[in-house]
Amino acid sequence: MSAAPLLNIKGLTLRYGGLAAVEDLDLIVAEGALDALIGPNGAGKTSLFNLISGLTRQDDGEIWLGGARIDRLSPSQRARRGLARTFQNLRLFTETTAIENVLVGMHLHVGGSLLEILTRFGRFRQAERAAVDAARELLAFVGLSSVEYAPAGSLSYGDQRRLEIARALAAKPKLLLLDEPAAGMNPAETAALRLLLEKLRAQKISMLLVEHDMSLVMRLCDKITVLNFGRKIAEGPPDAVRANPAVIEAYLGVKGAAHFRGDAA
Amino acid sequence: MTDIMLEARGLTIGYGGKLVVRDVDLTVRRGEIACLIGANGAGKTTILRGLSGLLKLRAGSVRLNGEEIANRSAHAIAARGMAHAPEGRQIFAAMSVADNLRAGAYLAPSAAEIGRRRDAALTRFPRLKERLTQQAGLLSGGEQQMLAIARALMADPKLLLLDEPSMGLAPLMVEEIFSILAALKSEGRTILLVEQNANAALALSDQAYVIEAGRISLEGPARDLIDHDGVSAAYLGG
Amino acid sequence: MLLQQIINGFVAGSAYALFALGFTLTFGVLKIVNLTYGFYFSAGAYLALFAALHGAPIALALPLAAFATGLIAVVLDSALLSRLRQQQAPELASLMITLGATLFLYTGMTALIGSEIRRFPIGLIEAAPFRLNGASISLTQIIIVVTAGLLAAALIGVLRATRTGLAMRAMAENPQAAELMGINTGAIMRRVSFLCGAIAGASGVLIGLEHNAITPYMGETMALKGFAVIILGGLGDVGGALIAGLLIGLLEALTAGYVSSVYKDAVGFLLLVLTLWARPFGLFGRASVRRA
Amino acid sequence: ADPLTIGAIEILSGPNAKYGVAIKQGFDLGLDEINRGGGVRGVPLAIAYEDSAGSKEQAINAARQLIGRAKVPLLLGPTLSTEMFAVGPIANQRQTPIIGTSTTAIGVTDIGPFVFRTSLPEADVIPVTLRAARDKLGVKKVAVLYGRDDAFTKSAYDVMKAALAELGFEVLTTETFGAKDTDFSAQLTKIASLNPDAIVISALADAGAGILLAKQALGLPQTVRAIGGNGMNSPKVLEIAGPAADGLLVGSPWFVGKSDPLNAKFIEAYRAKYGSDPDQFAAQAYDTIKIAASALNEAKDLSGEAIRDALLKTKIEGVMGQFAFTPDRSPAVVSGVLVLEAAGGKFTILK
Amino acid sequence: MPAALDDFLWTYQSLIASLGVNGLLALSMYVVLAIGQLSLGQAAFMGLGAYASALLSLHSGLPFPLVLAAATLIPAAFALVIGAPTLRLSGVYLALATIGLGEILRIFLIQSDLTGGALGLSGIPAKAGFALIYGCLAAVTLALMLIARSRVGRAMEAIREDETAAAVSGVDLPRYKMAALVVSAMLAGLAGALNAHASSFIGPNDYGFDAAVTILSYALLGGVGSPFGPLAGALVLTLLPEILRPLQDFRLVVNGAIIVIAVLYMPHGLIPWRPLRIGARP
């Protein structure tokens, strides 16, 4: 793997009082990669996502995206540079319809200056129509066509997860951070998700995936990074990570490791 | 005392003008684990919310331990021995972990009893013990999930409703949860489980129901459903 | 003069705090800015006045009035706020409904009893001030200071250490989950309404006694100050309300005494604005916890 | 015959309704007498009341209703000077004479040639009070306390300031309060520390009474006089403040204990009708309706200009004494100002 | 013009003018509420606009259009200055901080000789006719409607629902919040100037807490889904006291009761609709 690093994290540290949620972490996501981040509950995975997307500020360290340092930018500036994410604790615009949620995700790409908005001249109509078409397509892509006009808050939990993914995709990200996308999905639904992520990979969207569903991670990912207590305890291709005693001890368990051994084949 | 803990007949529930659950019959026997499986949006959560009194029933009857509880308020149902660990965890975010647990034992008869239950819960979830004074809203997702389950256990329920208890938990912890459920069962408690980890859930359960678009499409002993071709294809990823 | 100004400030501050305690509690538990709270303040004073005019001693008139305002609060909250809550109305609807209710209540009260300023019968409470070192403080003022302190301590105790307090906090956070724990949220809400109504009523009586001037709109004036106090202290924070009240009272007195009374009213708000710029949730308030 | 209806805008609800209600009672009493005596121009006189609730907006809307729809030839009121500043220009624009009975602020009649007032402006009353305090009681050093955010109390303060300077008082400090304040202890503590001979107060009745109570509570001796403006010339102040009001000095164009027969008759009739003593506002209103009736009778027609001209010529003997307007439409006779002293819950003439 | 109509317009002149002015104020509230900011500075901004324009009209001889422009720009500049620290606040905290700023402004107006102190300013030339007031109102309503039905409107609604999620979707929060505050200040300032030049007299107490709450209640009663909600709220709350005038003492009592009942039965506002956006369900 020699592709240029898209995301480059150096010595990142975040402390809450005495507790280090992320500690001296180095991490690279290559252009076009589909990598996973795993680790026990409370290992610091979501905290890391929050740092990358700018919702919290690090105590130390640097974050580079596509060759530029982004760790002092606001969340929206980072989004502008091609970063999108989903939330482990769903954060949809619950009162607005599913399609409008996706349209908000498209915010950065819908054209139309204030003047055009006020006069309805120029690109405005065309841009809006194109956005709506694109949003419909995305909803279809994640399997939510039937609920386009339902308020996001009225969707079932699993559907809300899908909607989060659609909203994040709407931003046409270079790097997509997915925080437990398969939570709340049954094995069959997870398999469908896997296909979906593979299609995204084919579209050259780089992804960093936090997930506890090992059947998904082991089959899908190029590289897995394992965190525990905010520190990296292992890194490498699925097979190596699965066999790593430290990972088995802290995360997979002997049974788990055995269980997933057969899957990758 | 019958050997049926929970019996729902003709359960019909909706939101606004839309009926989401129609004419569902469920039976959970004392000391057994029953599970509901189904696709996203099938209505599993809605059924649990209807049973525990969070949603009004449009029609149907629910008997808990032989007593009719349909459309009683949620707190009254809780007082009759049902605990519900709801979807989305619904922990008390600004309260400490310890206070969340105390709230779970709101109906406990004595301080000593609360202490006993708390010790039991914390042995099951050592991570929570480390975080006792932290505000619950600041826990990680999985830690919050543990808290939600522990809080439900604090009620010392006769019947426990769990909505996707393994969600967001690391593999080791998922194993732990399923062994806790097995232990609870062996203590004689009754459990109604909604679970996406259908393989593990069916392996543990006595009785299972498959929900499709708000109706029960299939029911029977859990063992039989594991081997059922349709179930295996649709829900077990097999 | 310094000693007297400190006493003035302390008394005024305690009065603000006394009023604010129930105000902040309503918000803390019910999550609603309940503007009718100011009305209970006025109503309490009037009810005690009527009781006193019918010969009740203050020791009877005060609790009677507090009890009655507590009941009014329960009735109003059940009729208006509970209903809205059941309909899952947006947050601001409850603000608007208390706004409408306030207009109704104040103007209704004036239409019935007039807007005349009234006073308690002379001799209802010992009026001669105590003197110390050339400064003076009256019995009513002492009662206000002591009540504010004790009440704050009691409320903190209830919230932190009792089962009811736990239920109140749980309900404040997530009423549905609280119900699942077996907490009867309706009953808790009524208890809180009663308690807050009673606190407002009692503080109306005491502050009415102190200034010996009772007007229908006294609660409205107090509500604006009370607002500043509960925000400065951090919404829902009982101890914060006590400290913020005292702080504003003292600062006002010292400003009037040593700078200029022109800025007496401004200084409280200035303190509020500057504090919020530095601490967006007041002195002791905390951001709501919701992790991404 | 159809009655001749004139309009009146007063504060009949809200916190300041006490002034408006007293005025209305004064009007109604006078109206009864006028109509018993045959009304005006051969028809009964009637008053259409509108409530301003103390709000300028509502006062304006009321005035426009009365002038534009009801087409009244003459307006009485409104209660507060602030309201007059809002309403006066409107009446003036439509050339409808408007007579304030309680608008004592500076500049009220400058609004325009159709704006009248029957109340003595503060500028005529306050110097009389202050001079009496200086000459009869030997007051030299004073502290001033005024309501800063109300047009009436502020303009009275402006008058006080000028008069204090002119009469050679030493002003130790000038303190202020807000219209809705009920706690005056900080200001009075500061004042007390300066040992003034008297405190000059510009306040409305409620605040004024509160100040007197706080003054007593802080232990300022009775010998430190309170000297009030028009706003404190109200029985309400004595009623609320009780013994704390003893020693208060106010100047007044009228006094309940004034013993002339006209006044005695008025007070008797007022007591009979309302069961209580009139105050200054009721008395001024009572005289005003008489003045209005007289002018309406004398006017050559009911046009605004005719009524204005008639008003300017009106001379009557009222409960407040001789009355006539100056050319700029304020009361002409100011000799009747009395200095009153509160004692035992009553005003008496200062000896 | 027939005399009857002329009389009618004259009689209701202030009312008609306040309807327009209050409509503008309601819209200025809408602009901040639409992104979930409970800012109650509108009354203060209105006061700034009113005083600025009145002083300019009385003392500067500037042409009226320039006066109006100044009346919108001065509050806007003030909003820019206080915006940065203030917009970090949320909910009731923001409300109280802005009310506090308003009270401080009020005390300044009362103390300053330039502004006539408690007596206020009178004799302001009557230059704001119906055409001007309603022209402004129509233009502002149209503009806000067009904005609501665009990506900007969507972003505003997203901020109202979840700031964090909006931010990671690329919505520039500080910019949107500041823009909303500034626009809201401009609208309130414009309303203040129009009001001053319609009623000819202004005083410092017209822009205090009561005014702030009244402006808020327009938006709350009407609903903030679309600009029409606040407009409806302003219409109802301005007309009600006049319509109920015959009830005398019980006028405001009934007024209050009507508000209570309206909220009970229409908790989402008199006009709960949200603007139909391109792409919304046909």
Ligand SMILES: Nc1ncnc2c1ncn2[C@@H]1O[C@H](COP(=O)(O)OP(=O)(O)OP(=O)(O)O)[C@@H](O)[C@H]1O
């Ligand atoms: N604001 C905070 N204050 C204190 N501790 C915090 C805060 N935020 C997170 N933590 C702690 O930091 C640790 C890391 O949390 P994080 O959410 O990153 O875990 P995670 O790896 O995403 O876990 P999970 O798999 O359960 O989602 C947890 O133990 C959590 O309790």
Ligand SMILES: Nc1ncnc2c1ncn2[C@@H]1O[C@H](COP(=O)(O)OP(=O)(O)OP(=O)(O)O)[C@@H](O)[C@H]1O
């Ligand atoms: N508040 C609501 N208002 C309207 N419809 C709702 C609401 N909540 C759920 N629904 C609808 O009810 C149906 C069942 O939802 P429910 O949450 O019960 O599904 P579920 O089986 O629990 O799905 P999941 O596995 O995704 O949690 C869905 O179609 C959903 O869109």
Ligand SMILES: [Mg+2]
């Ligand atoms: Mg996480």
Ligand SMILES: [Mg+2]
């Ligand atoms: Mg569910």
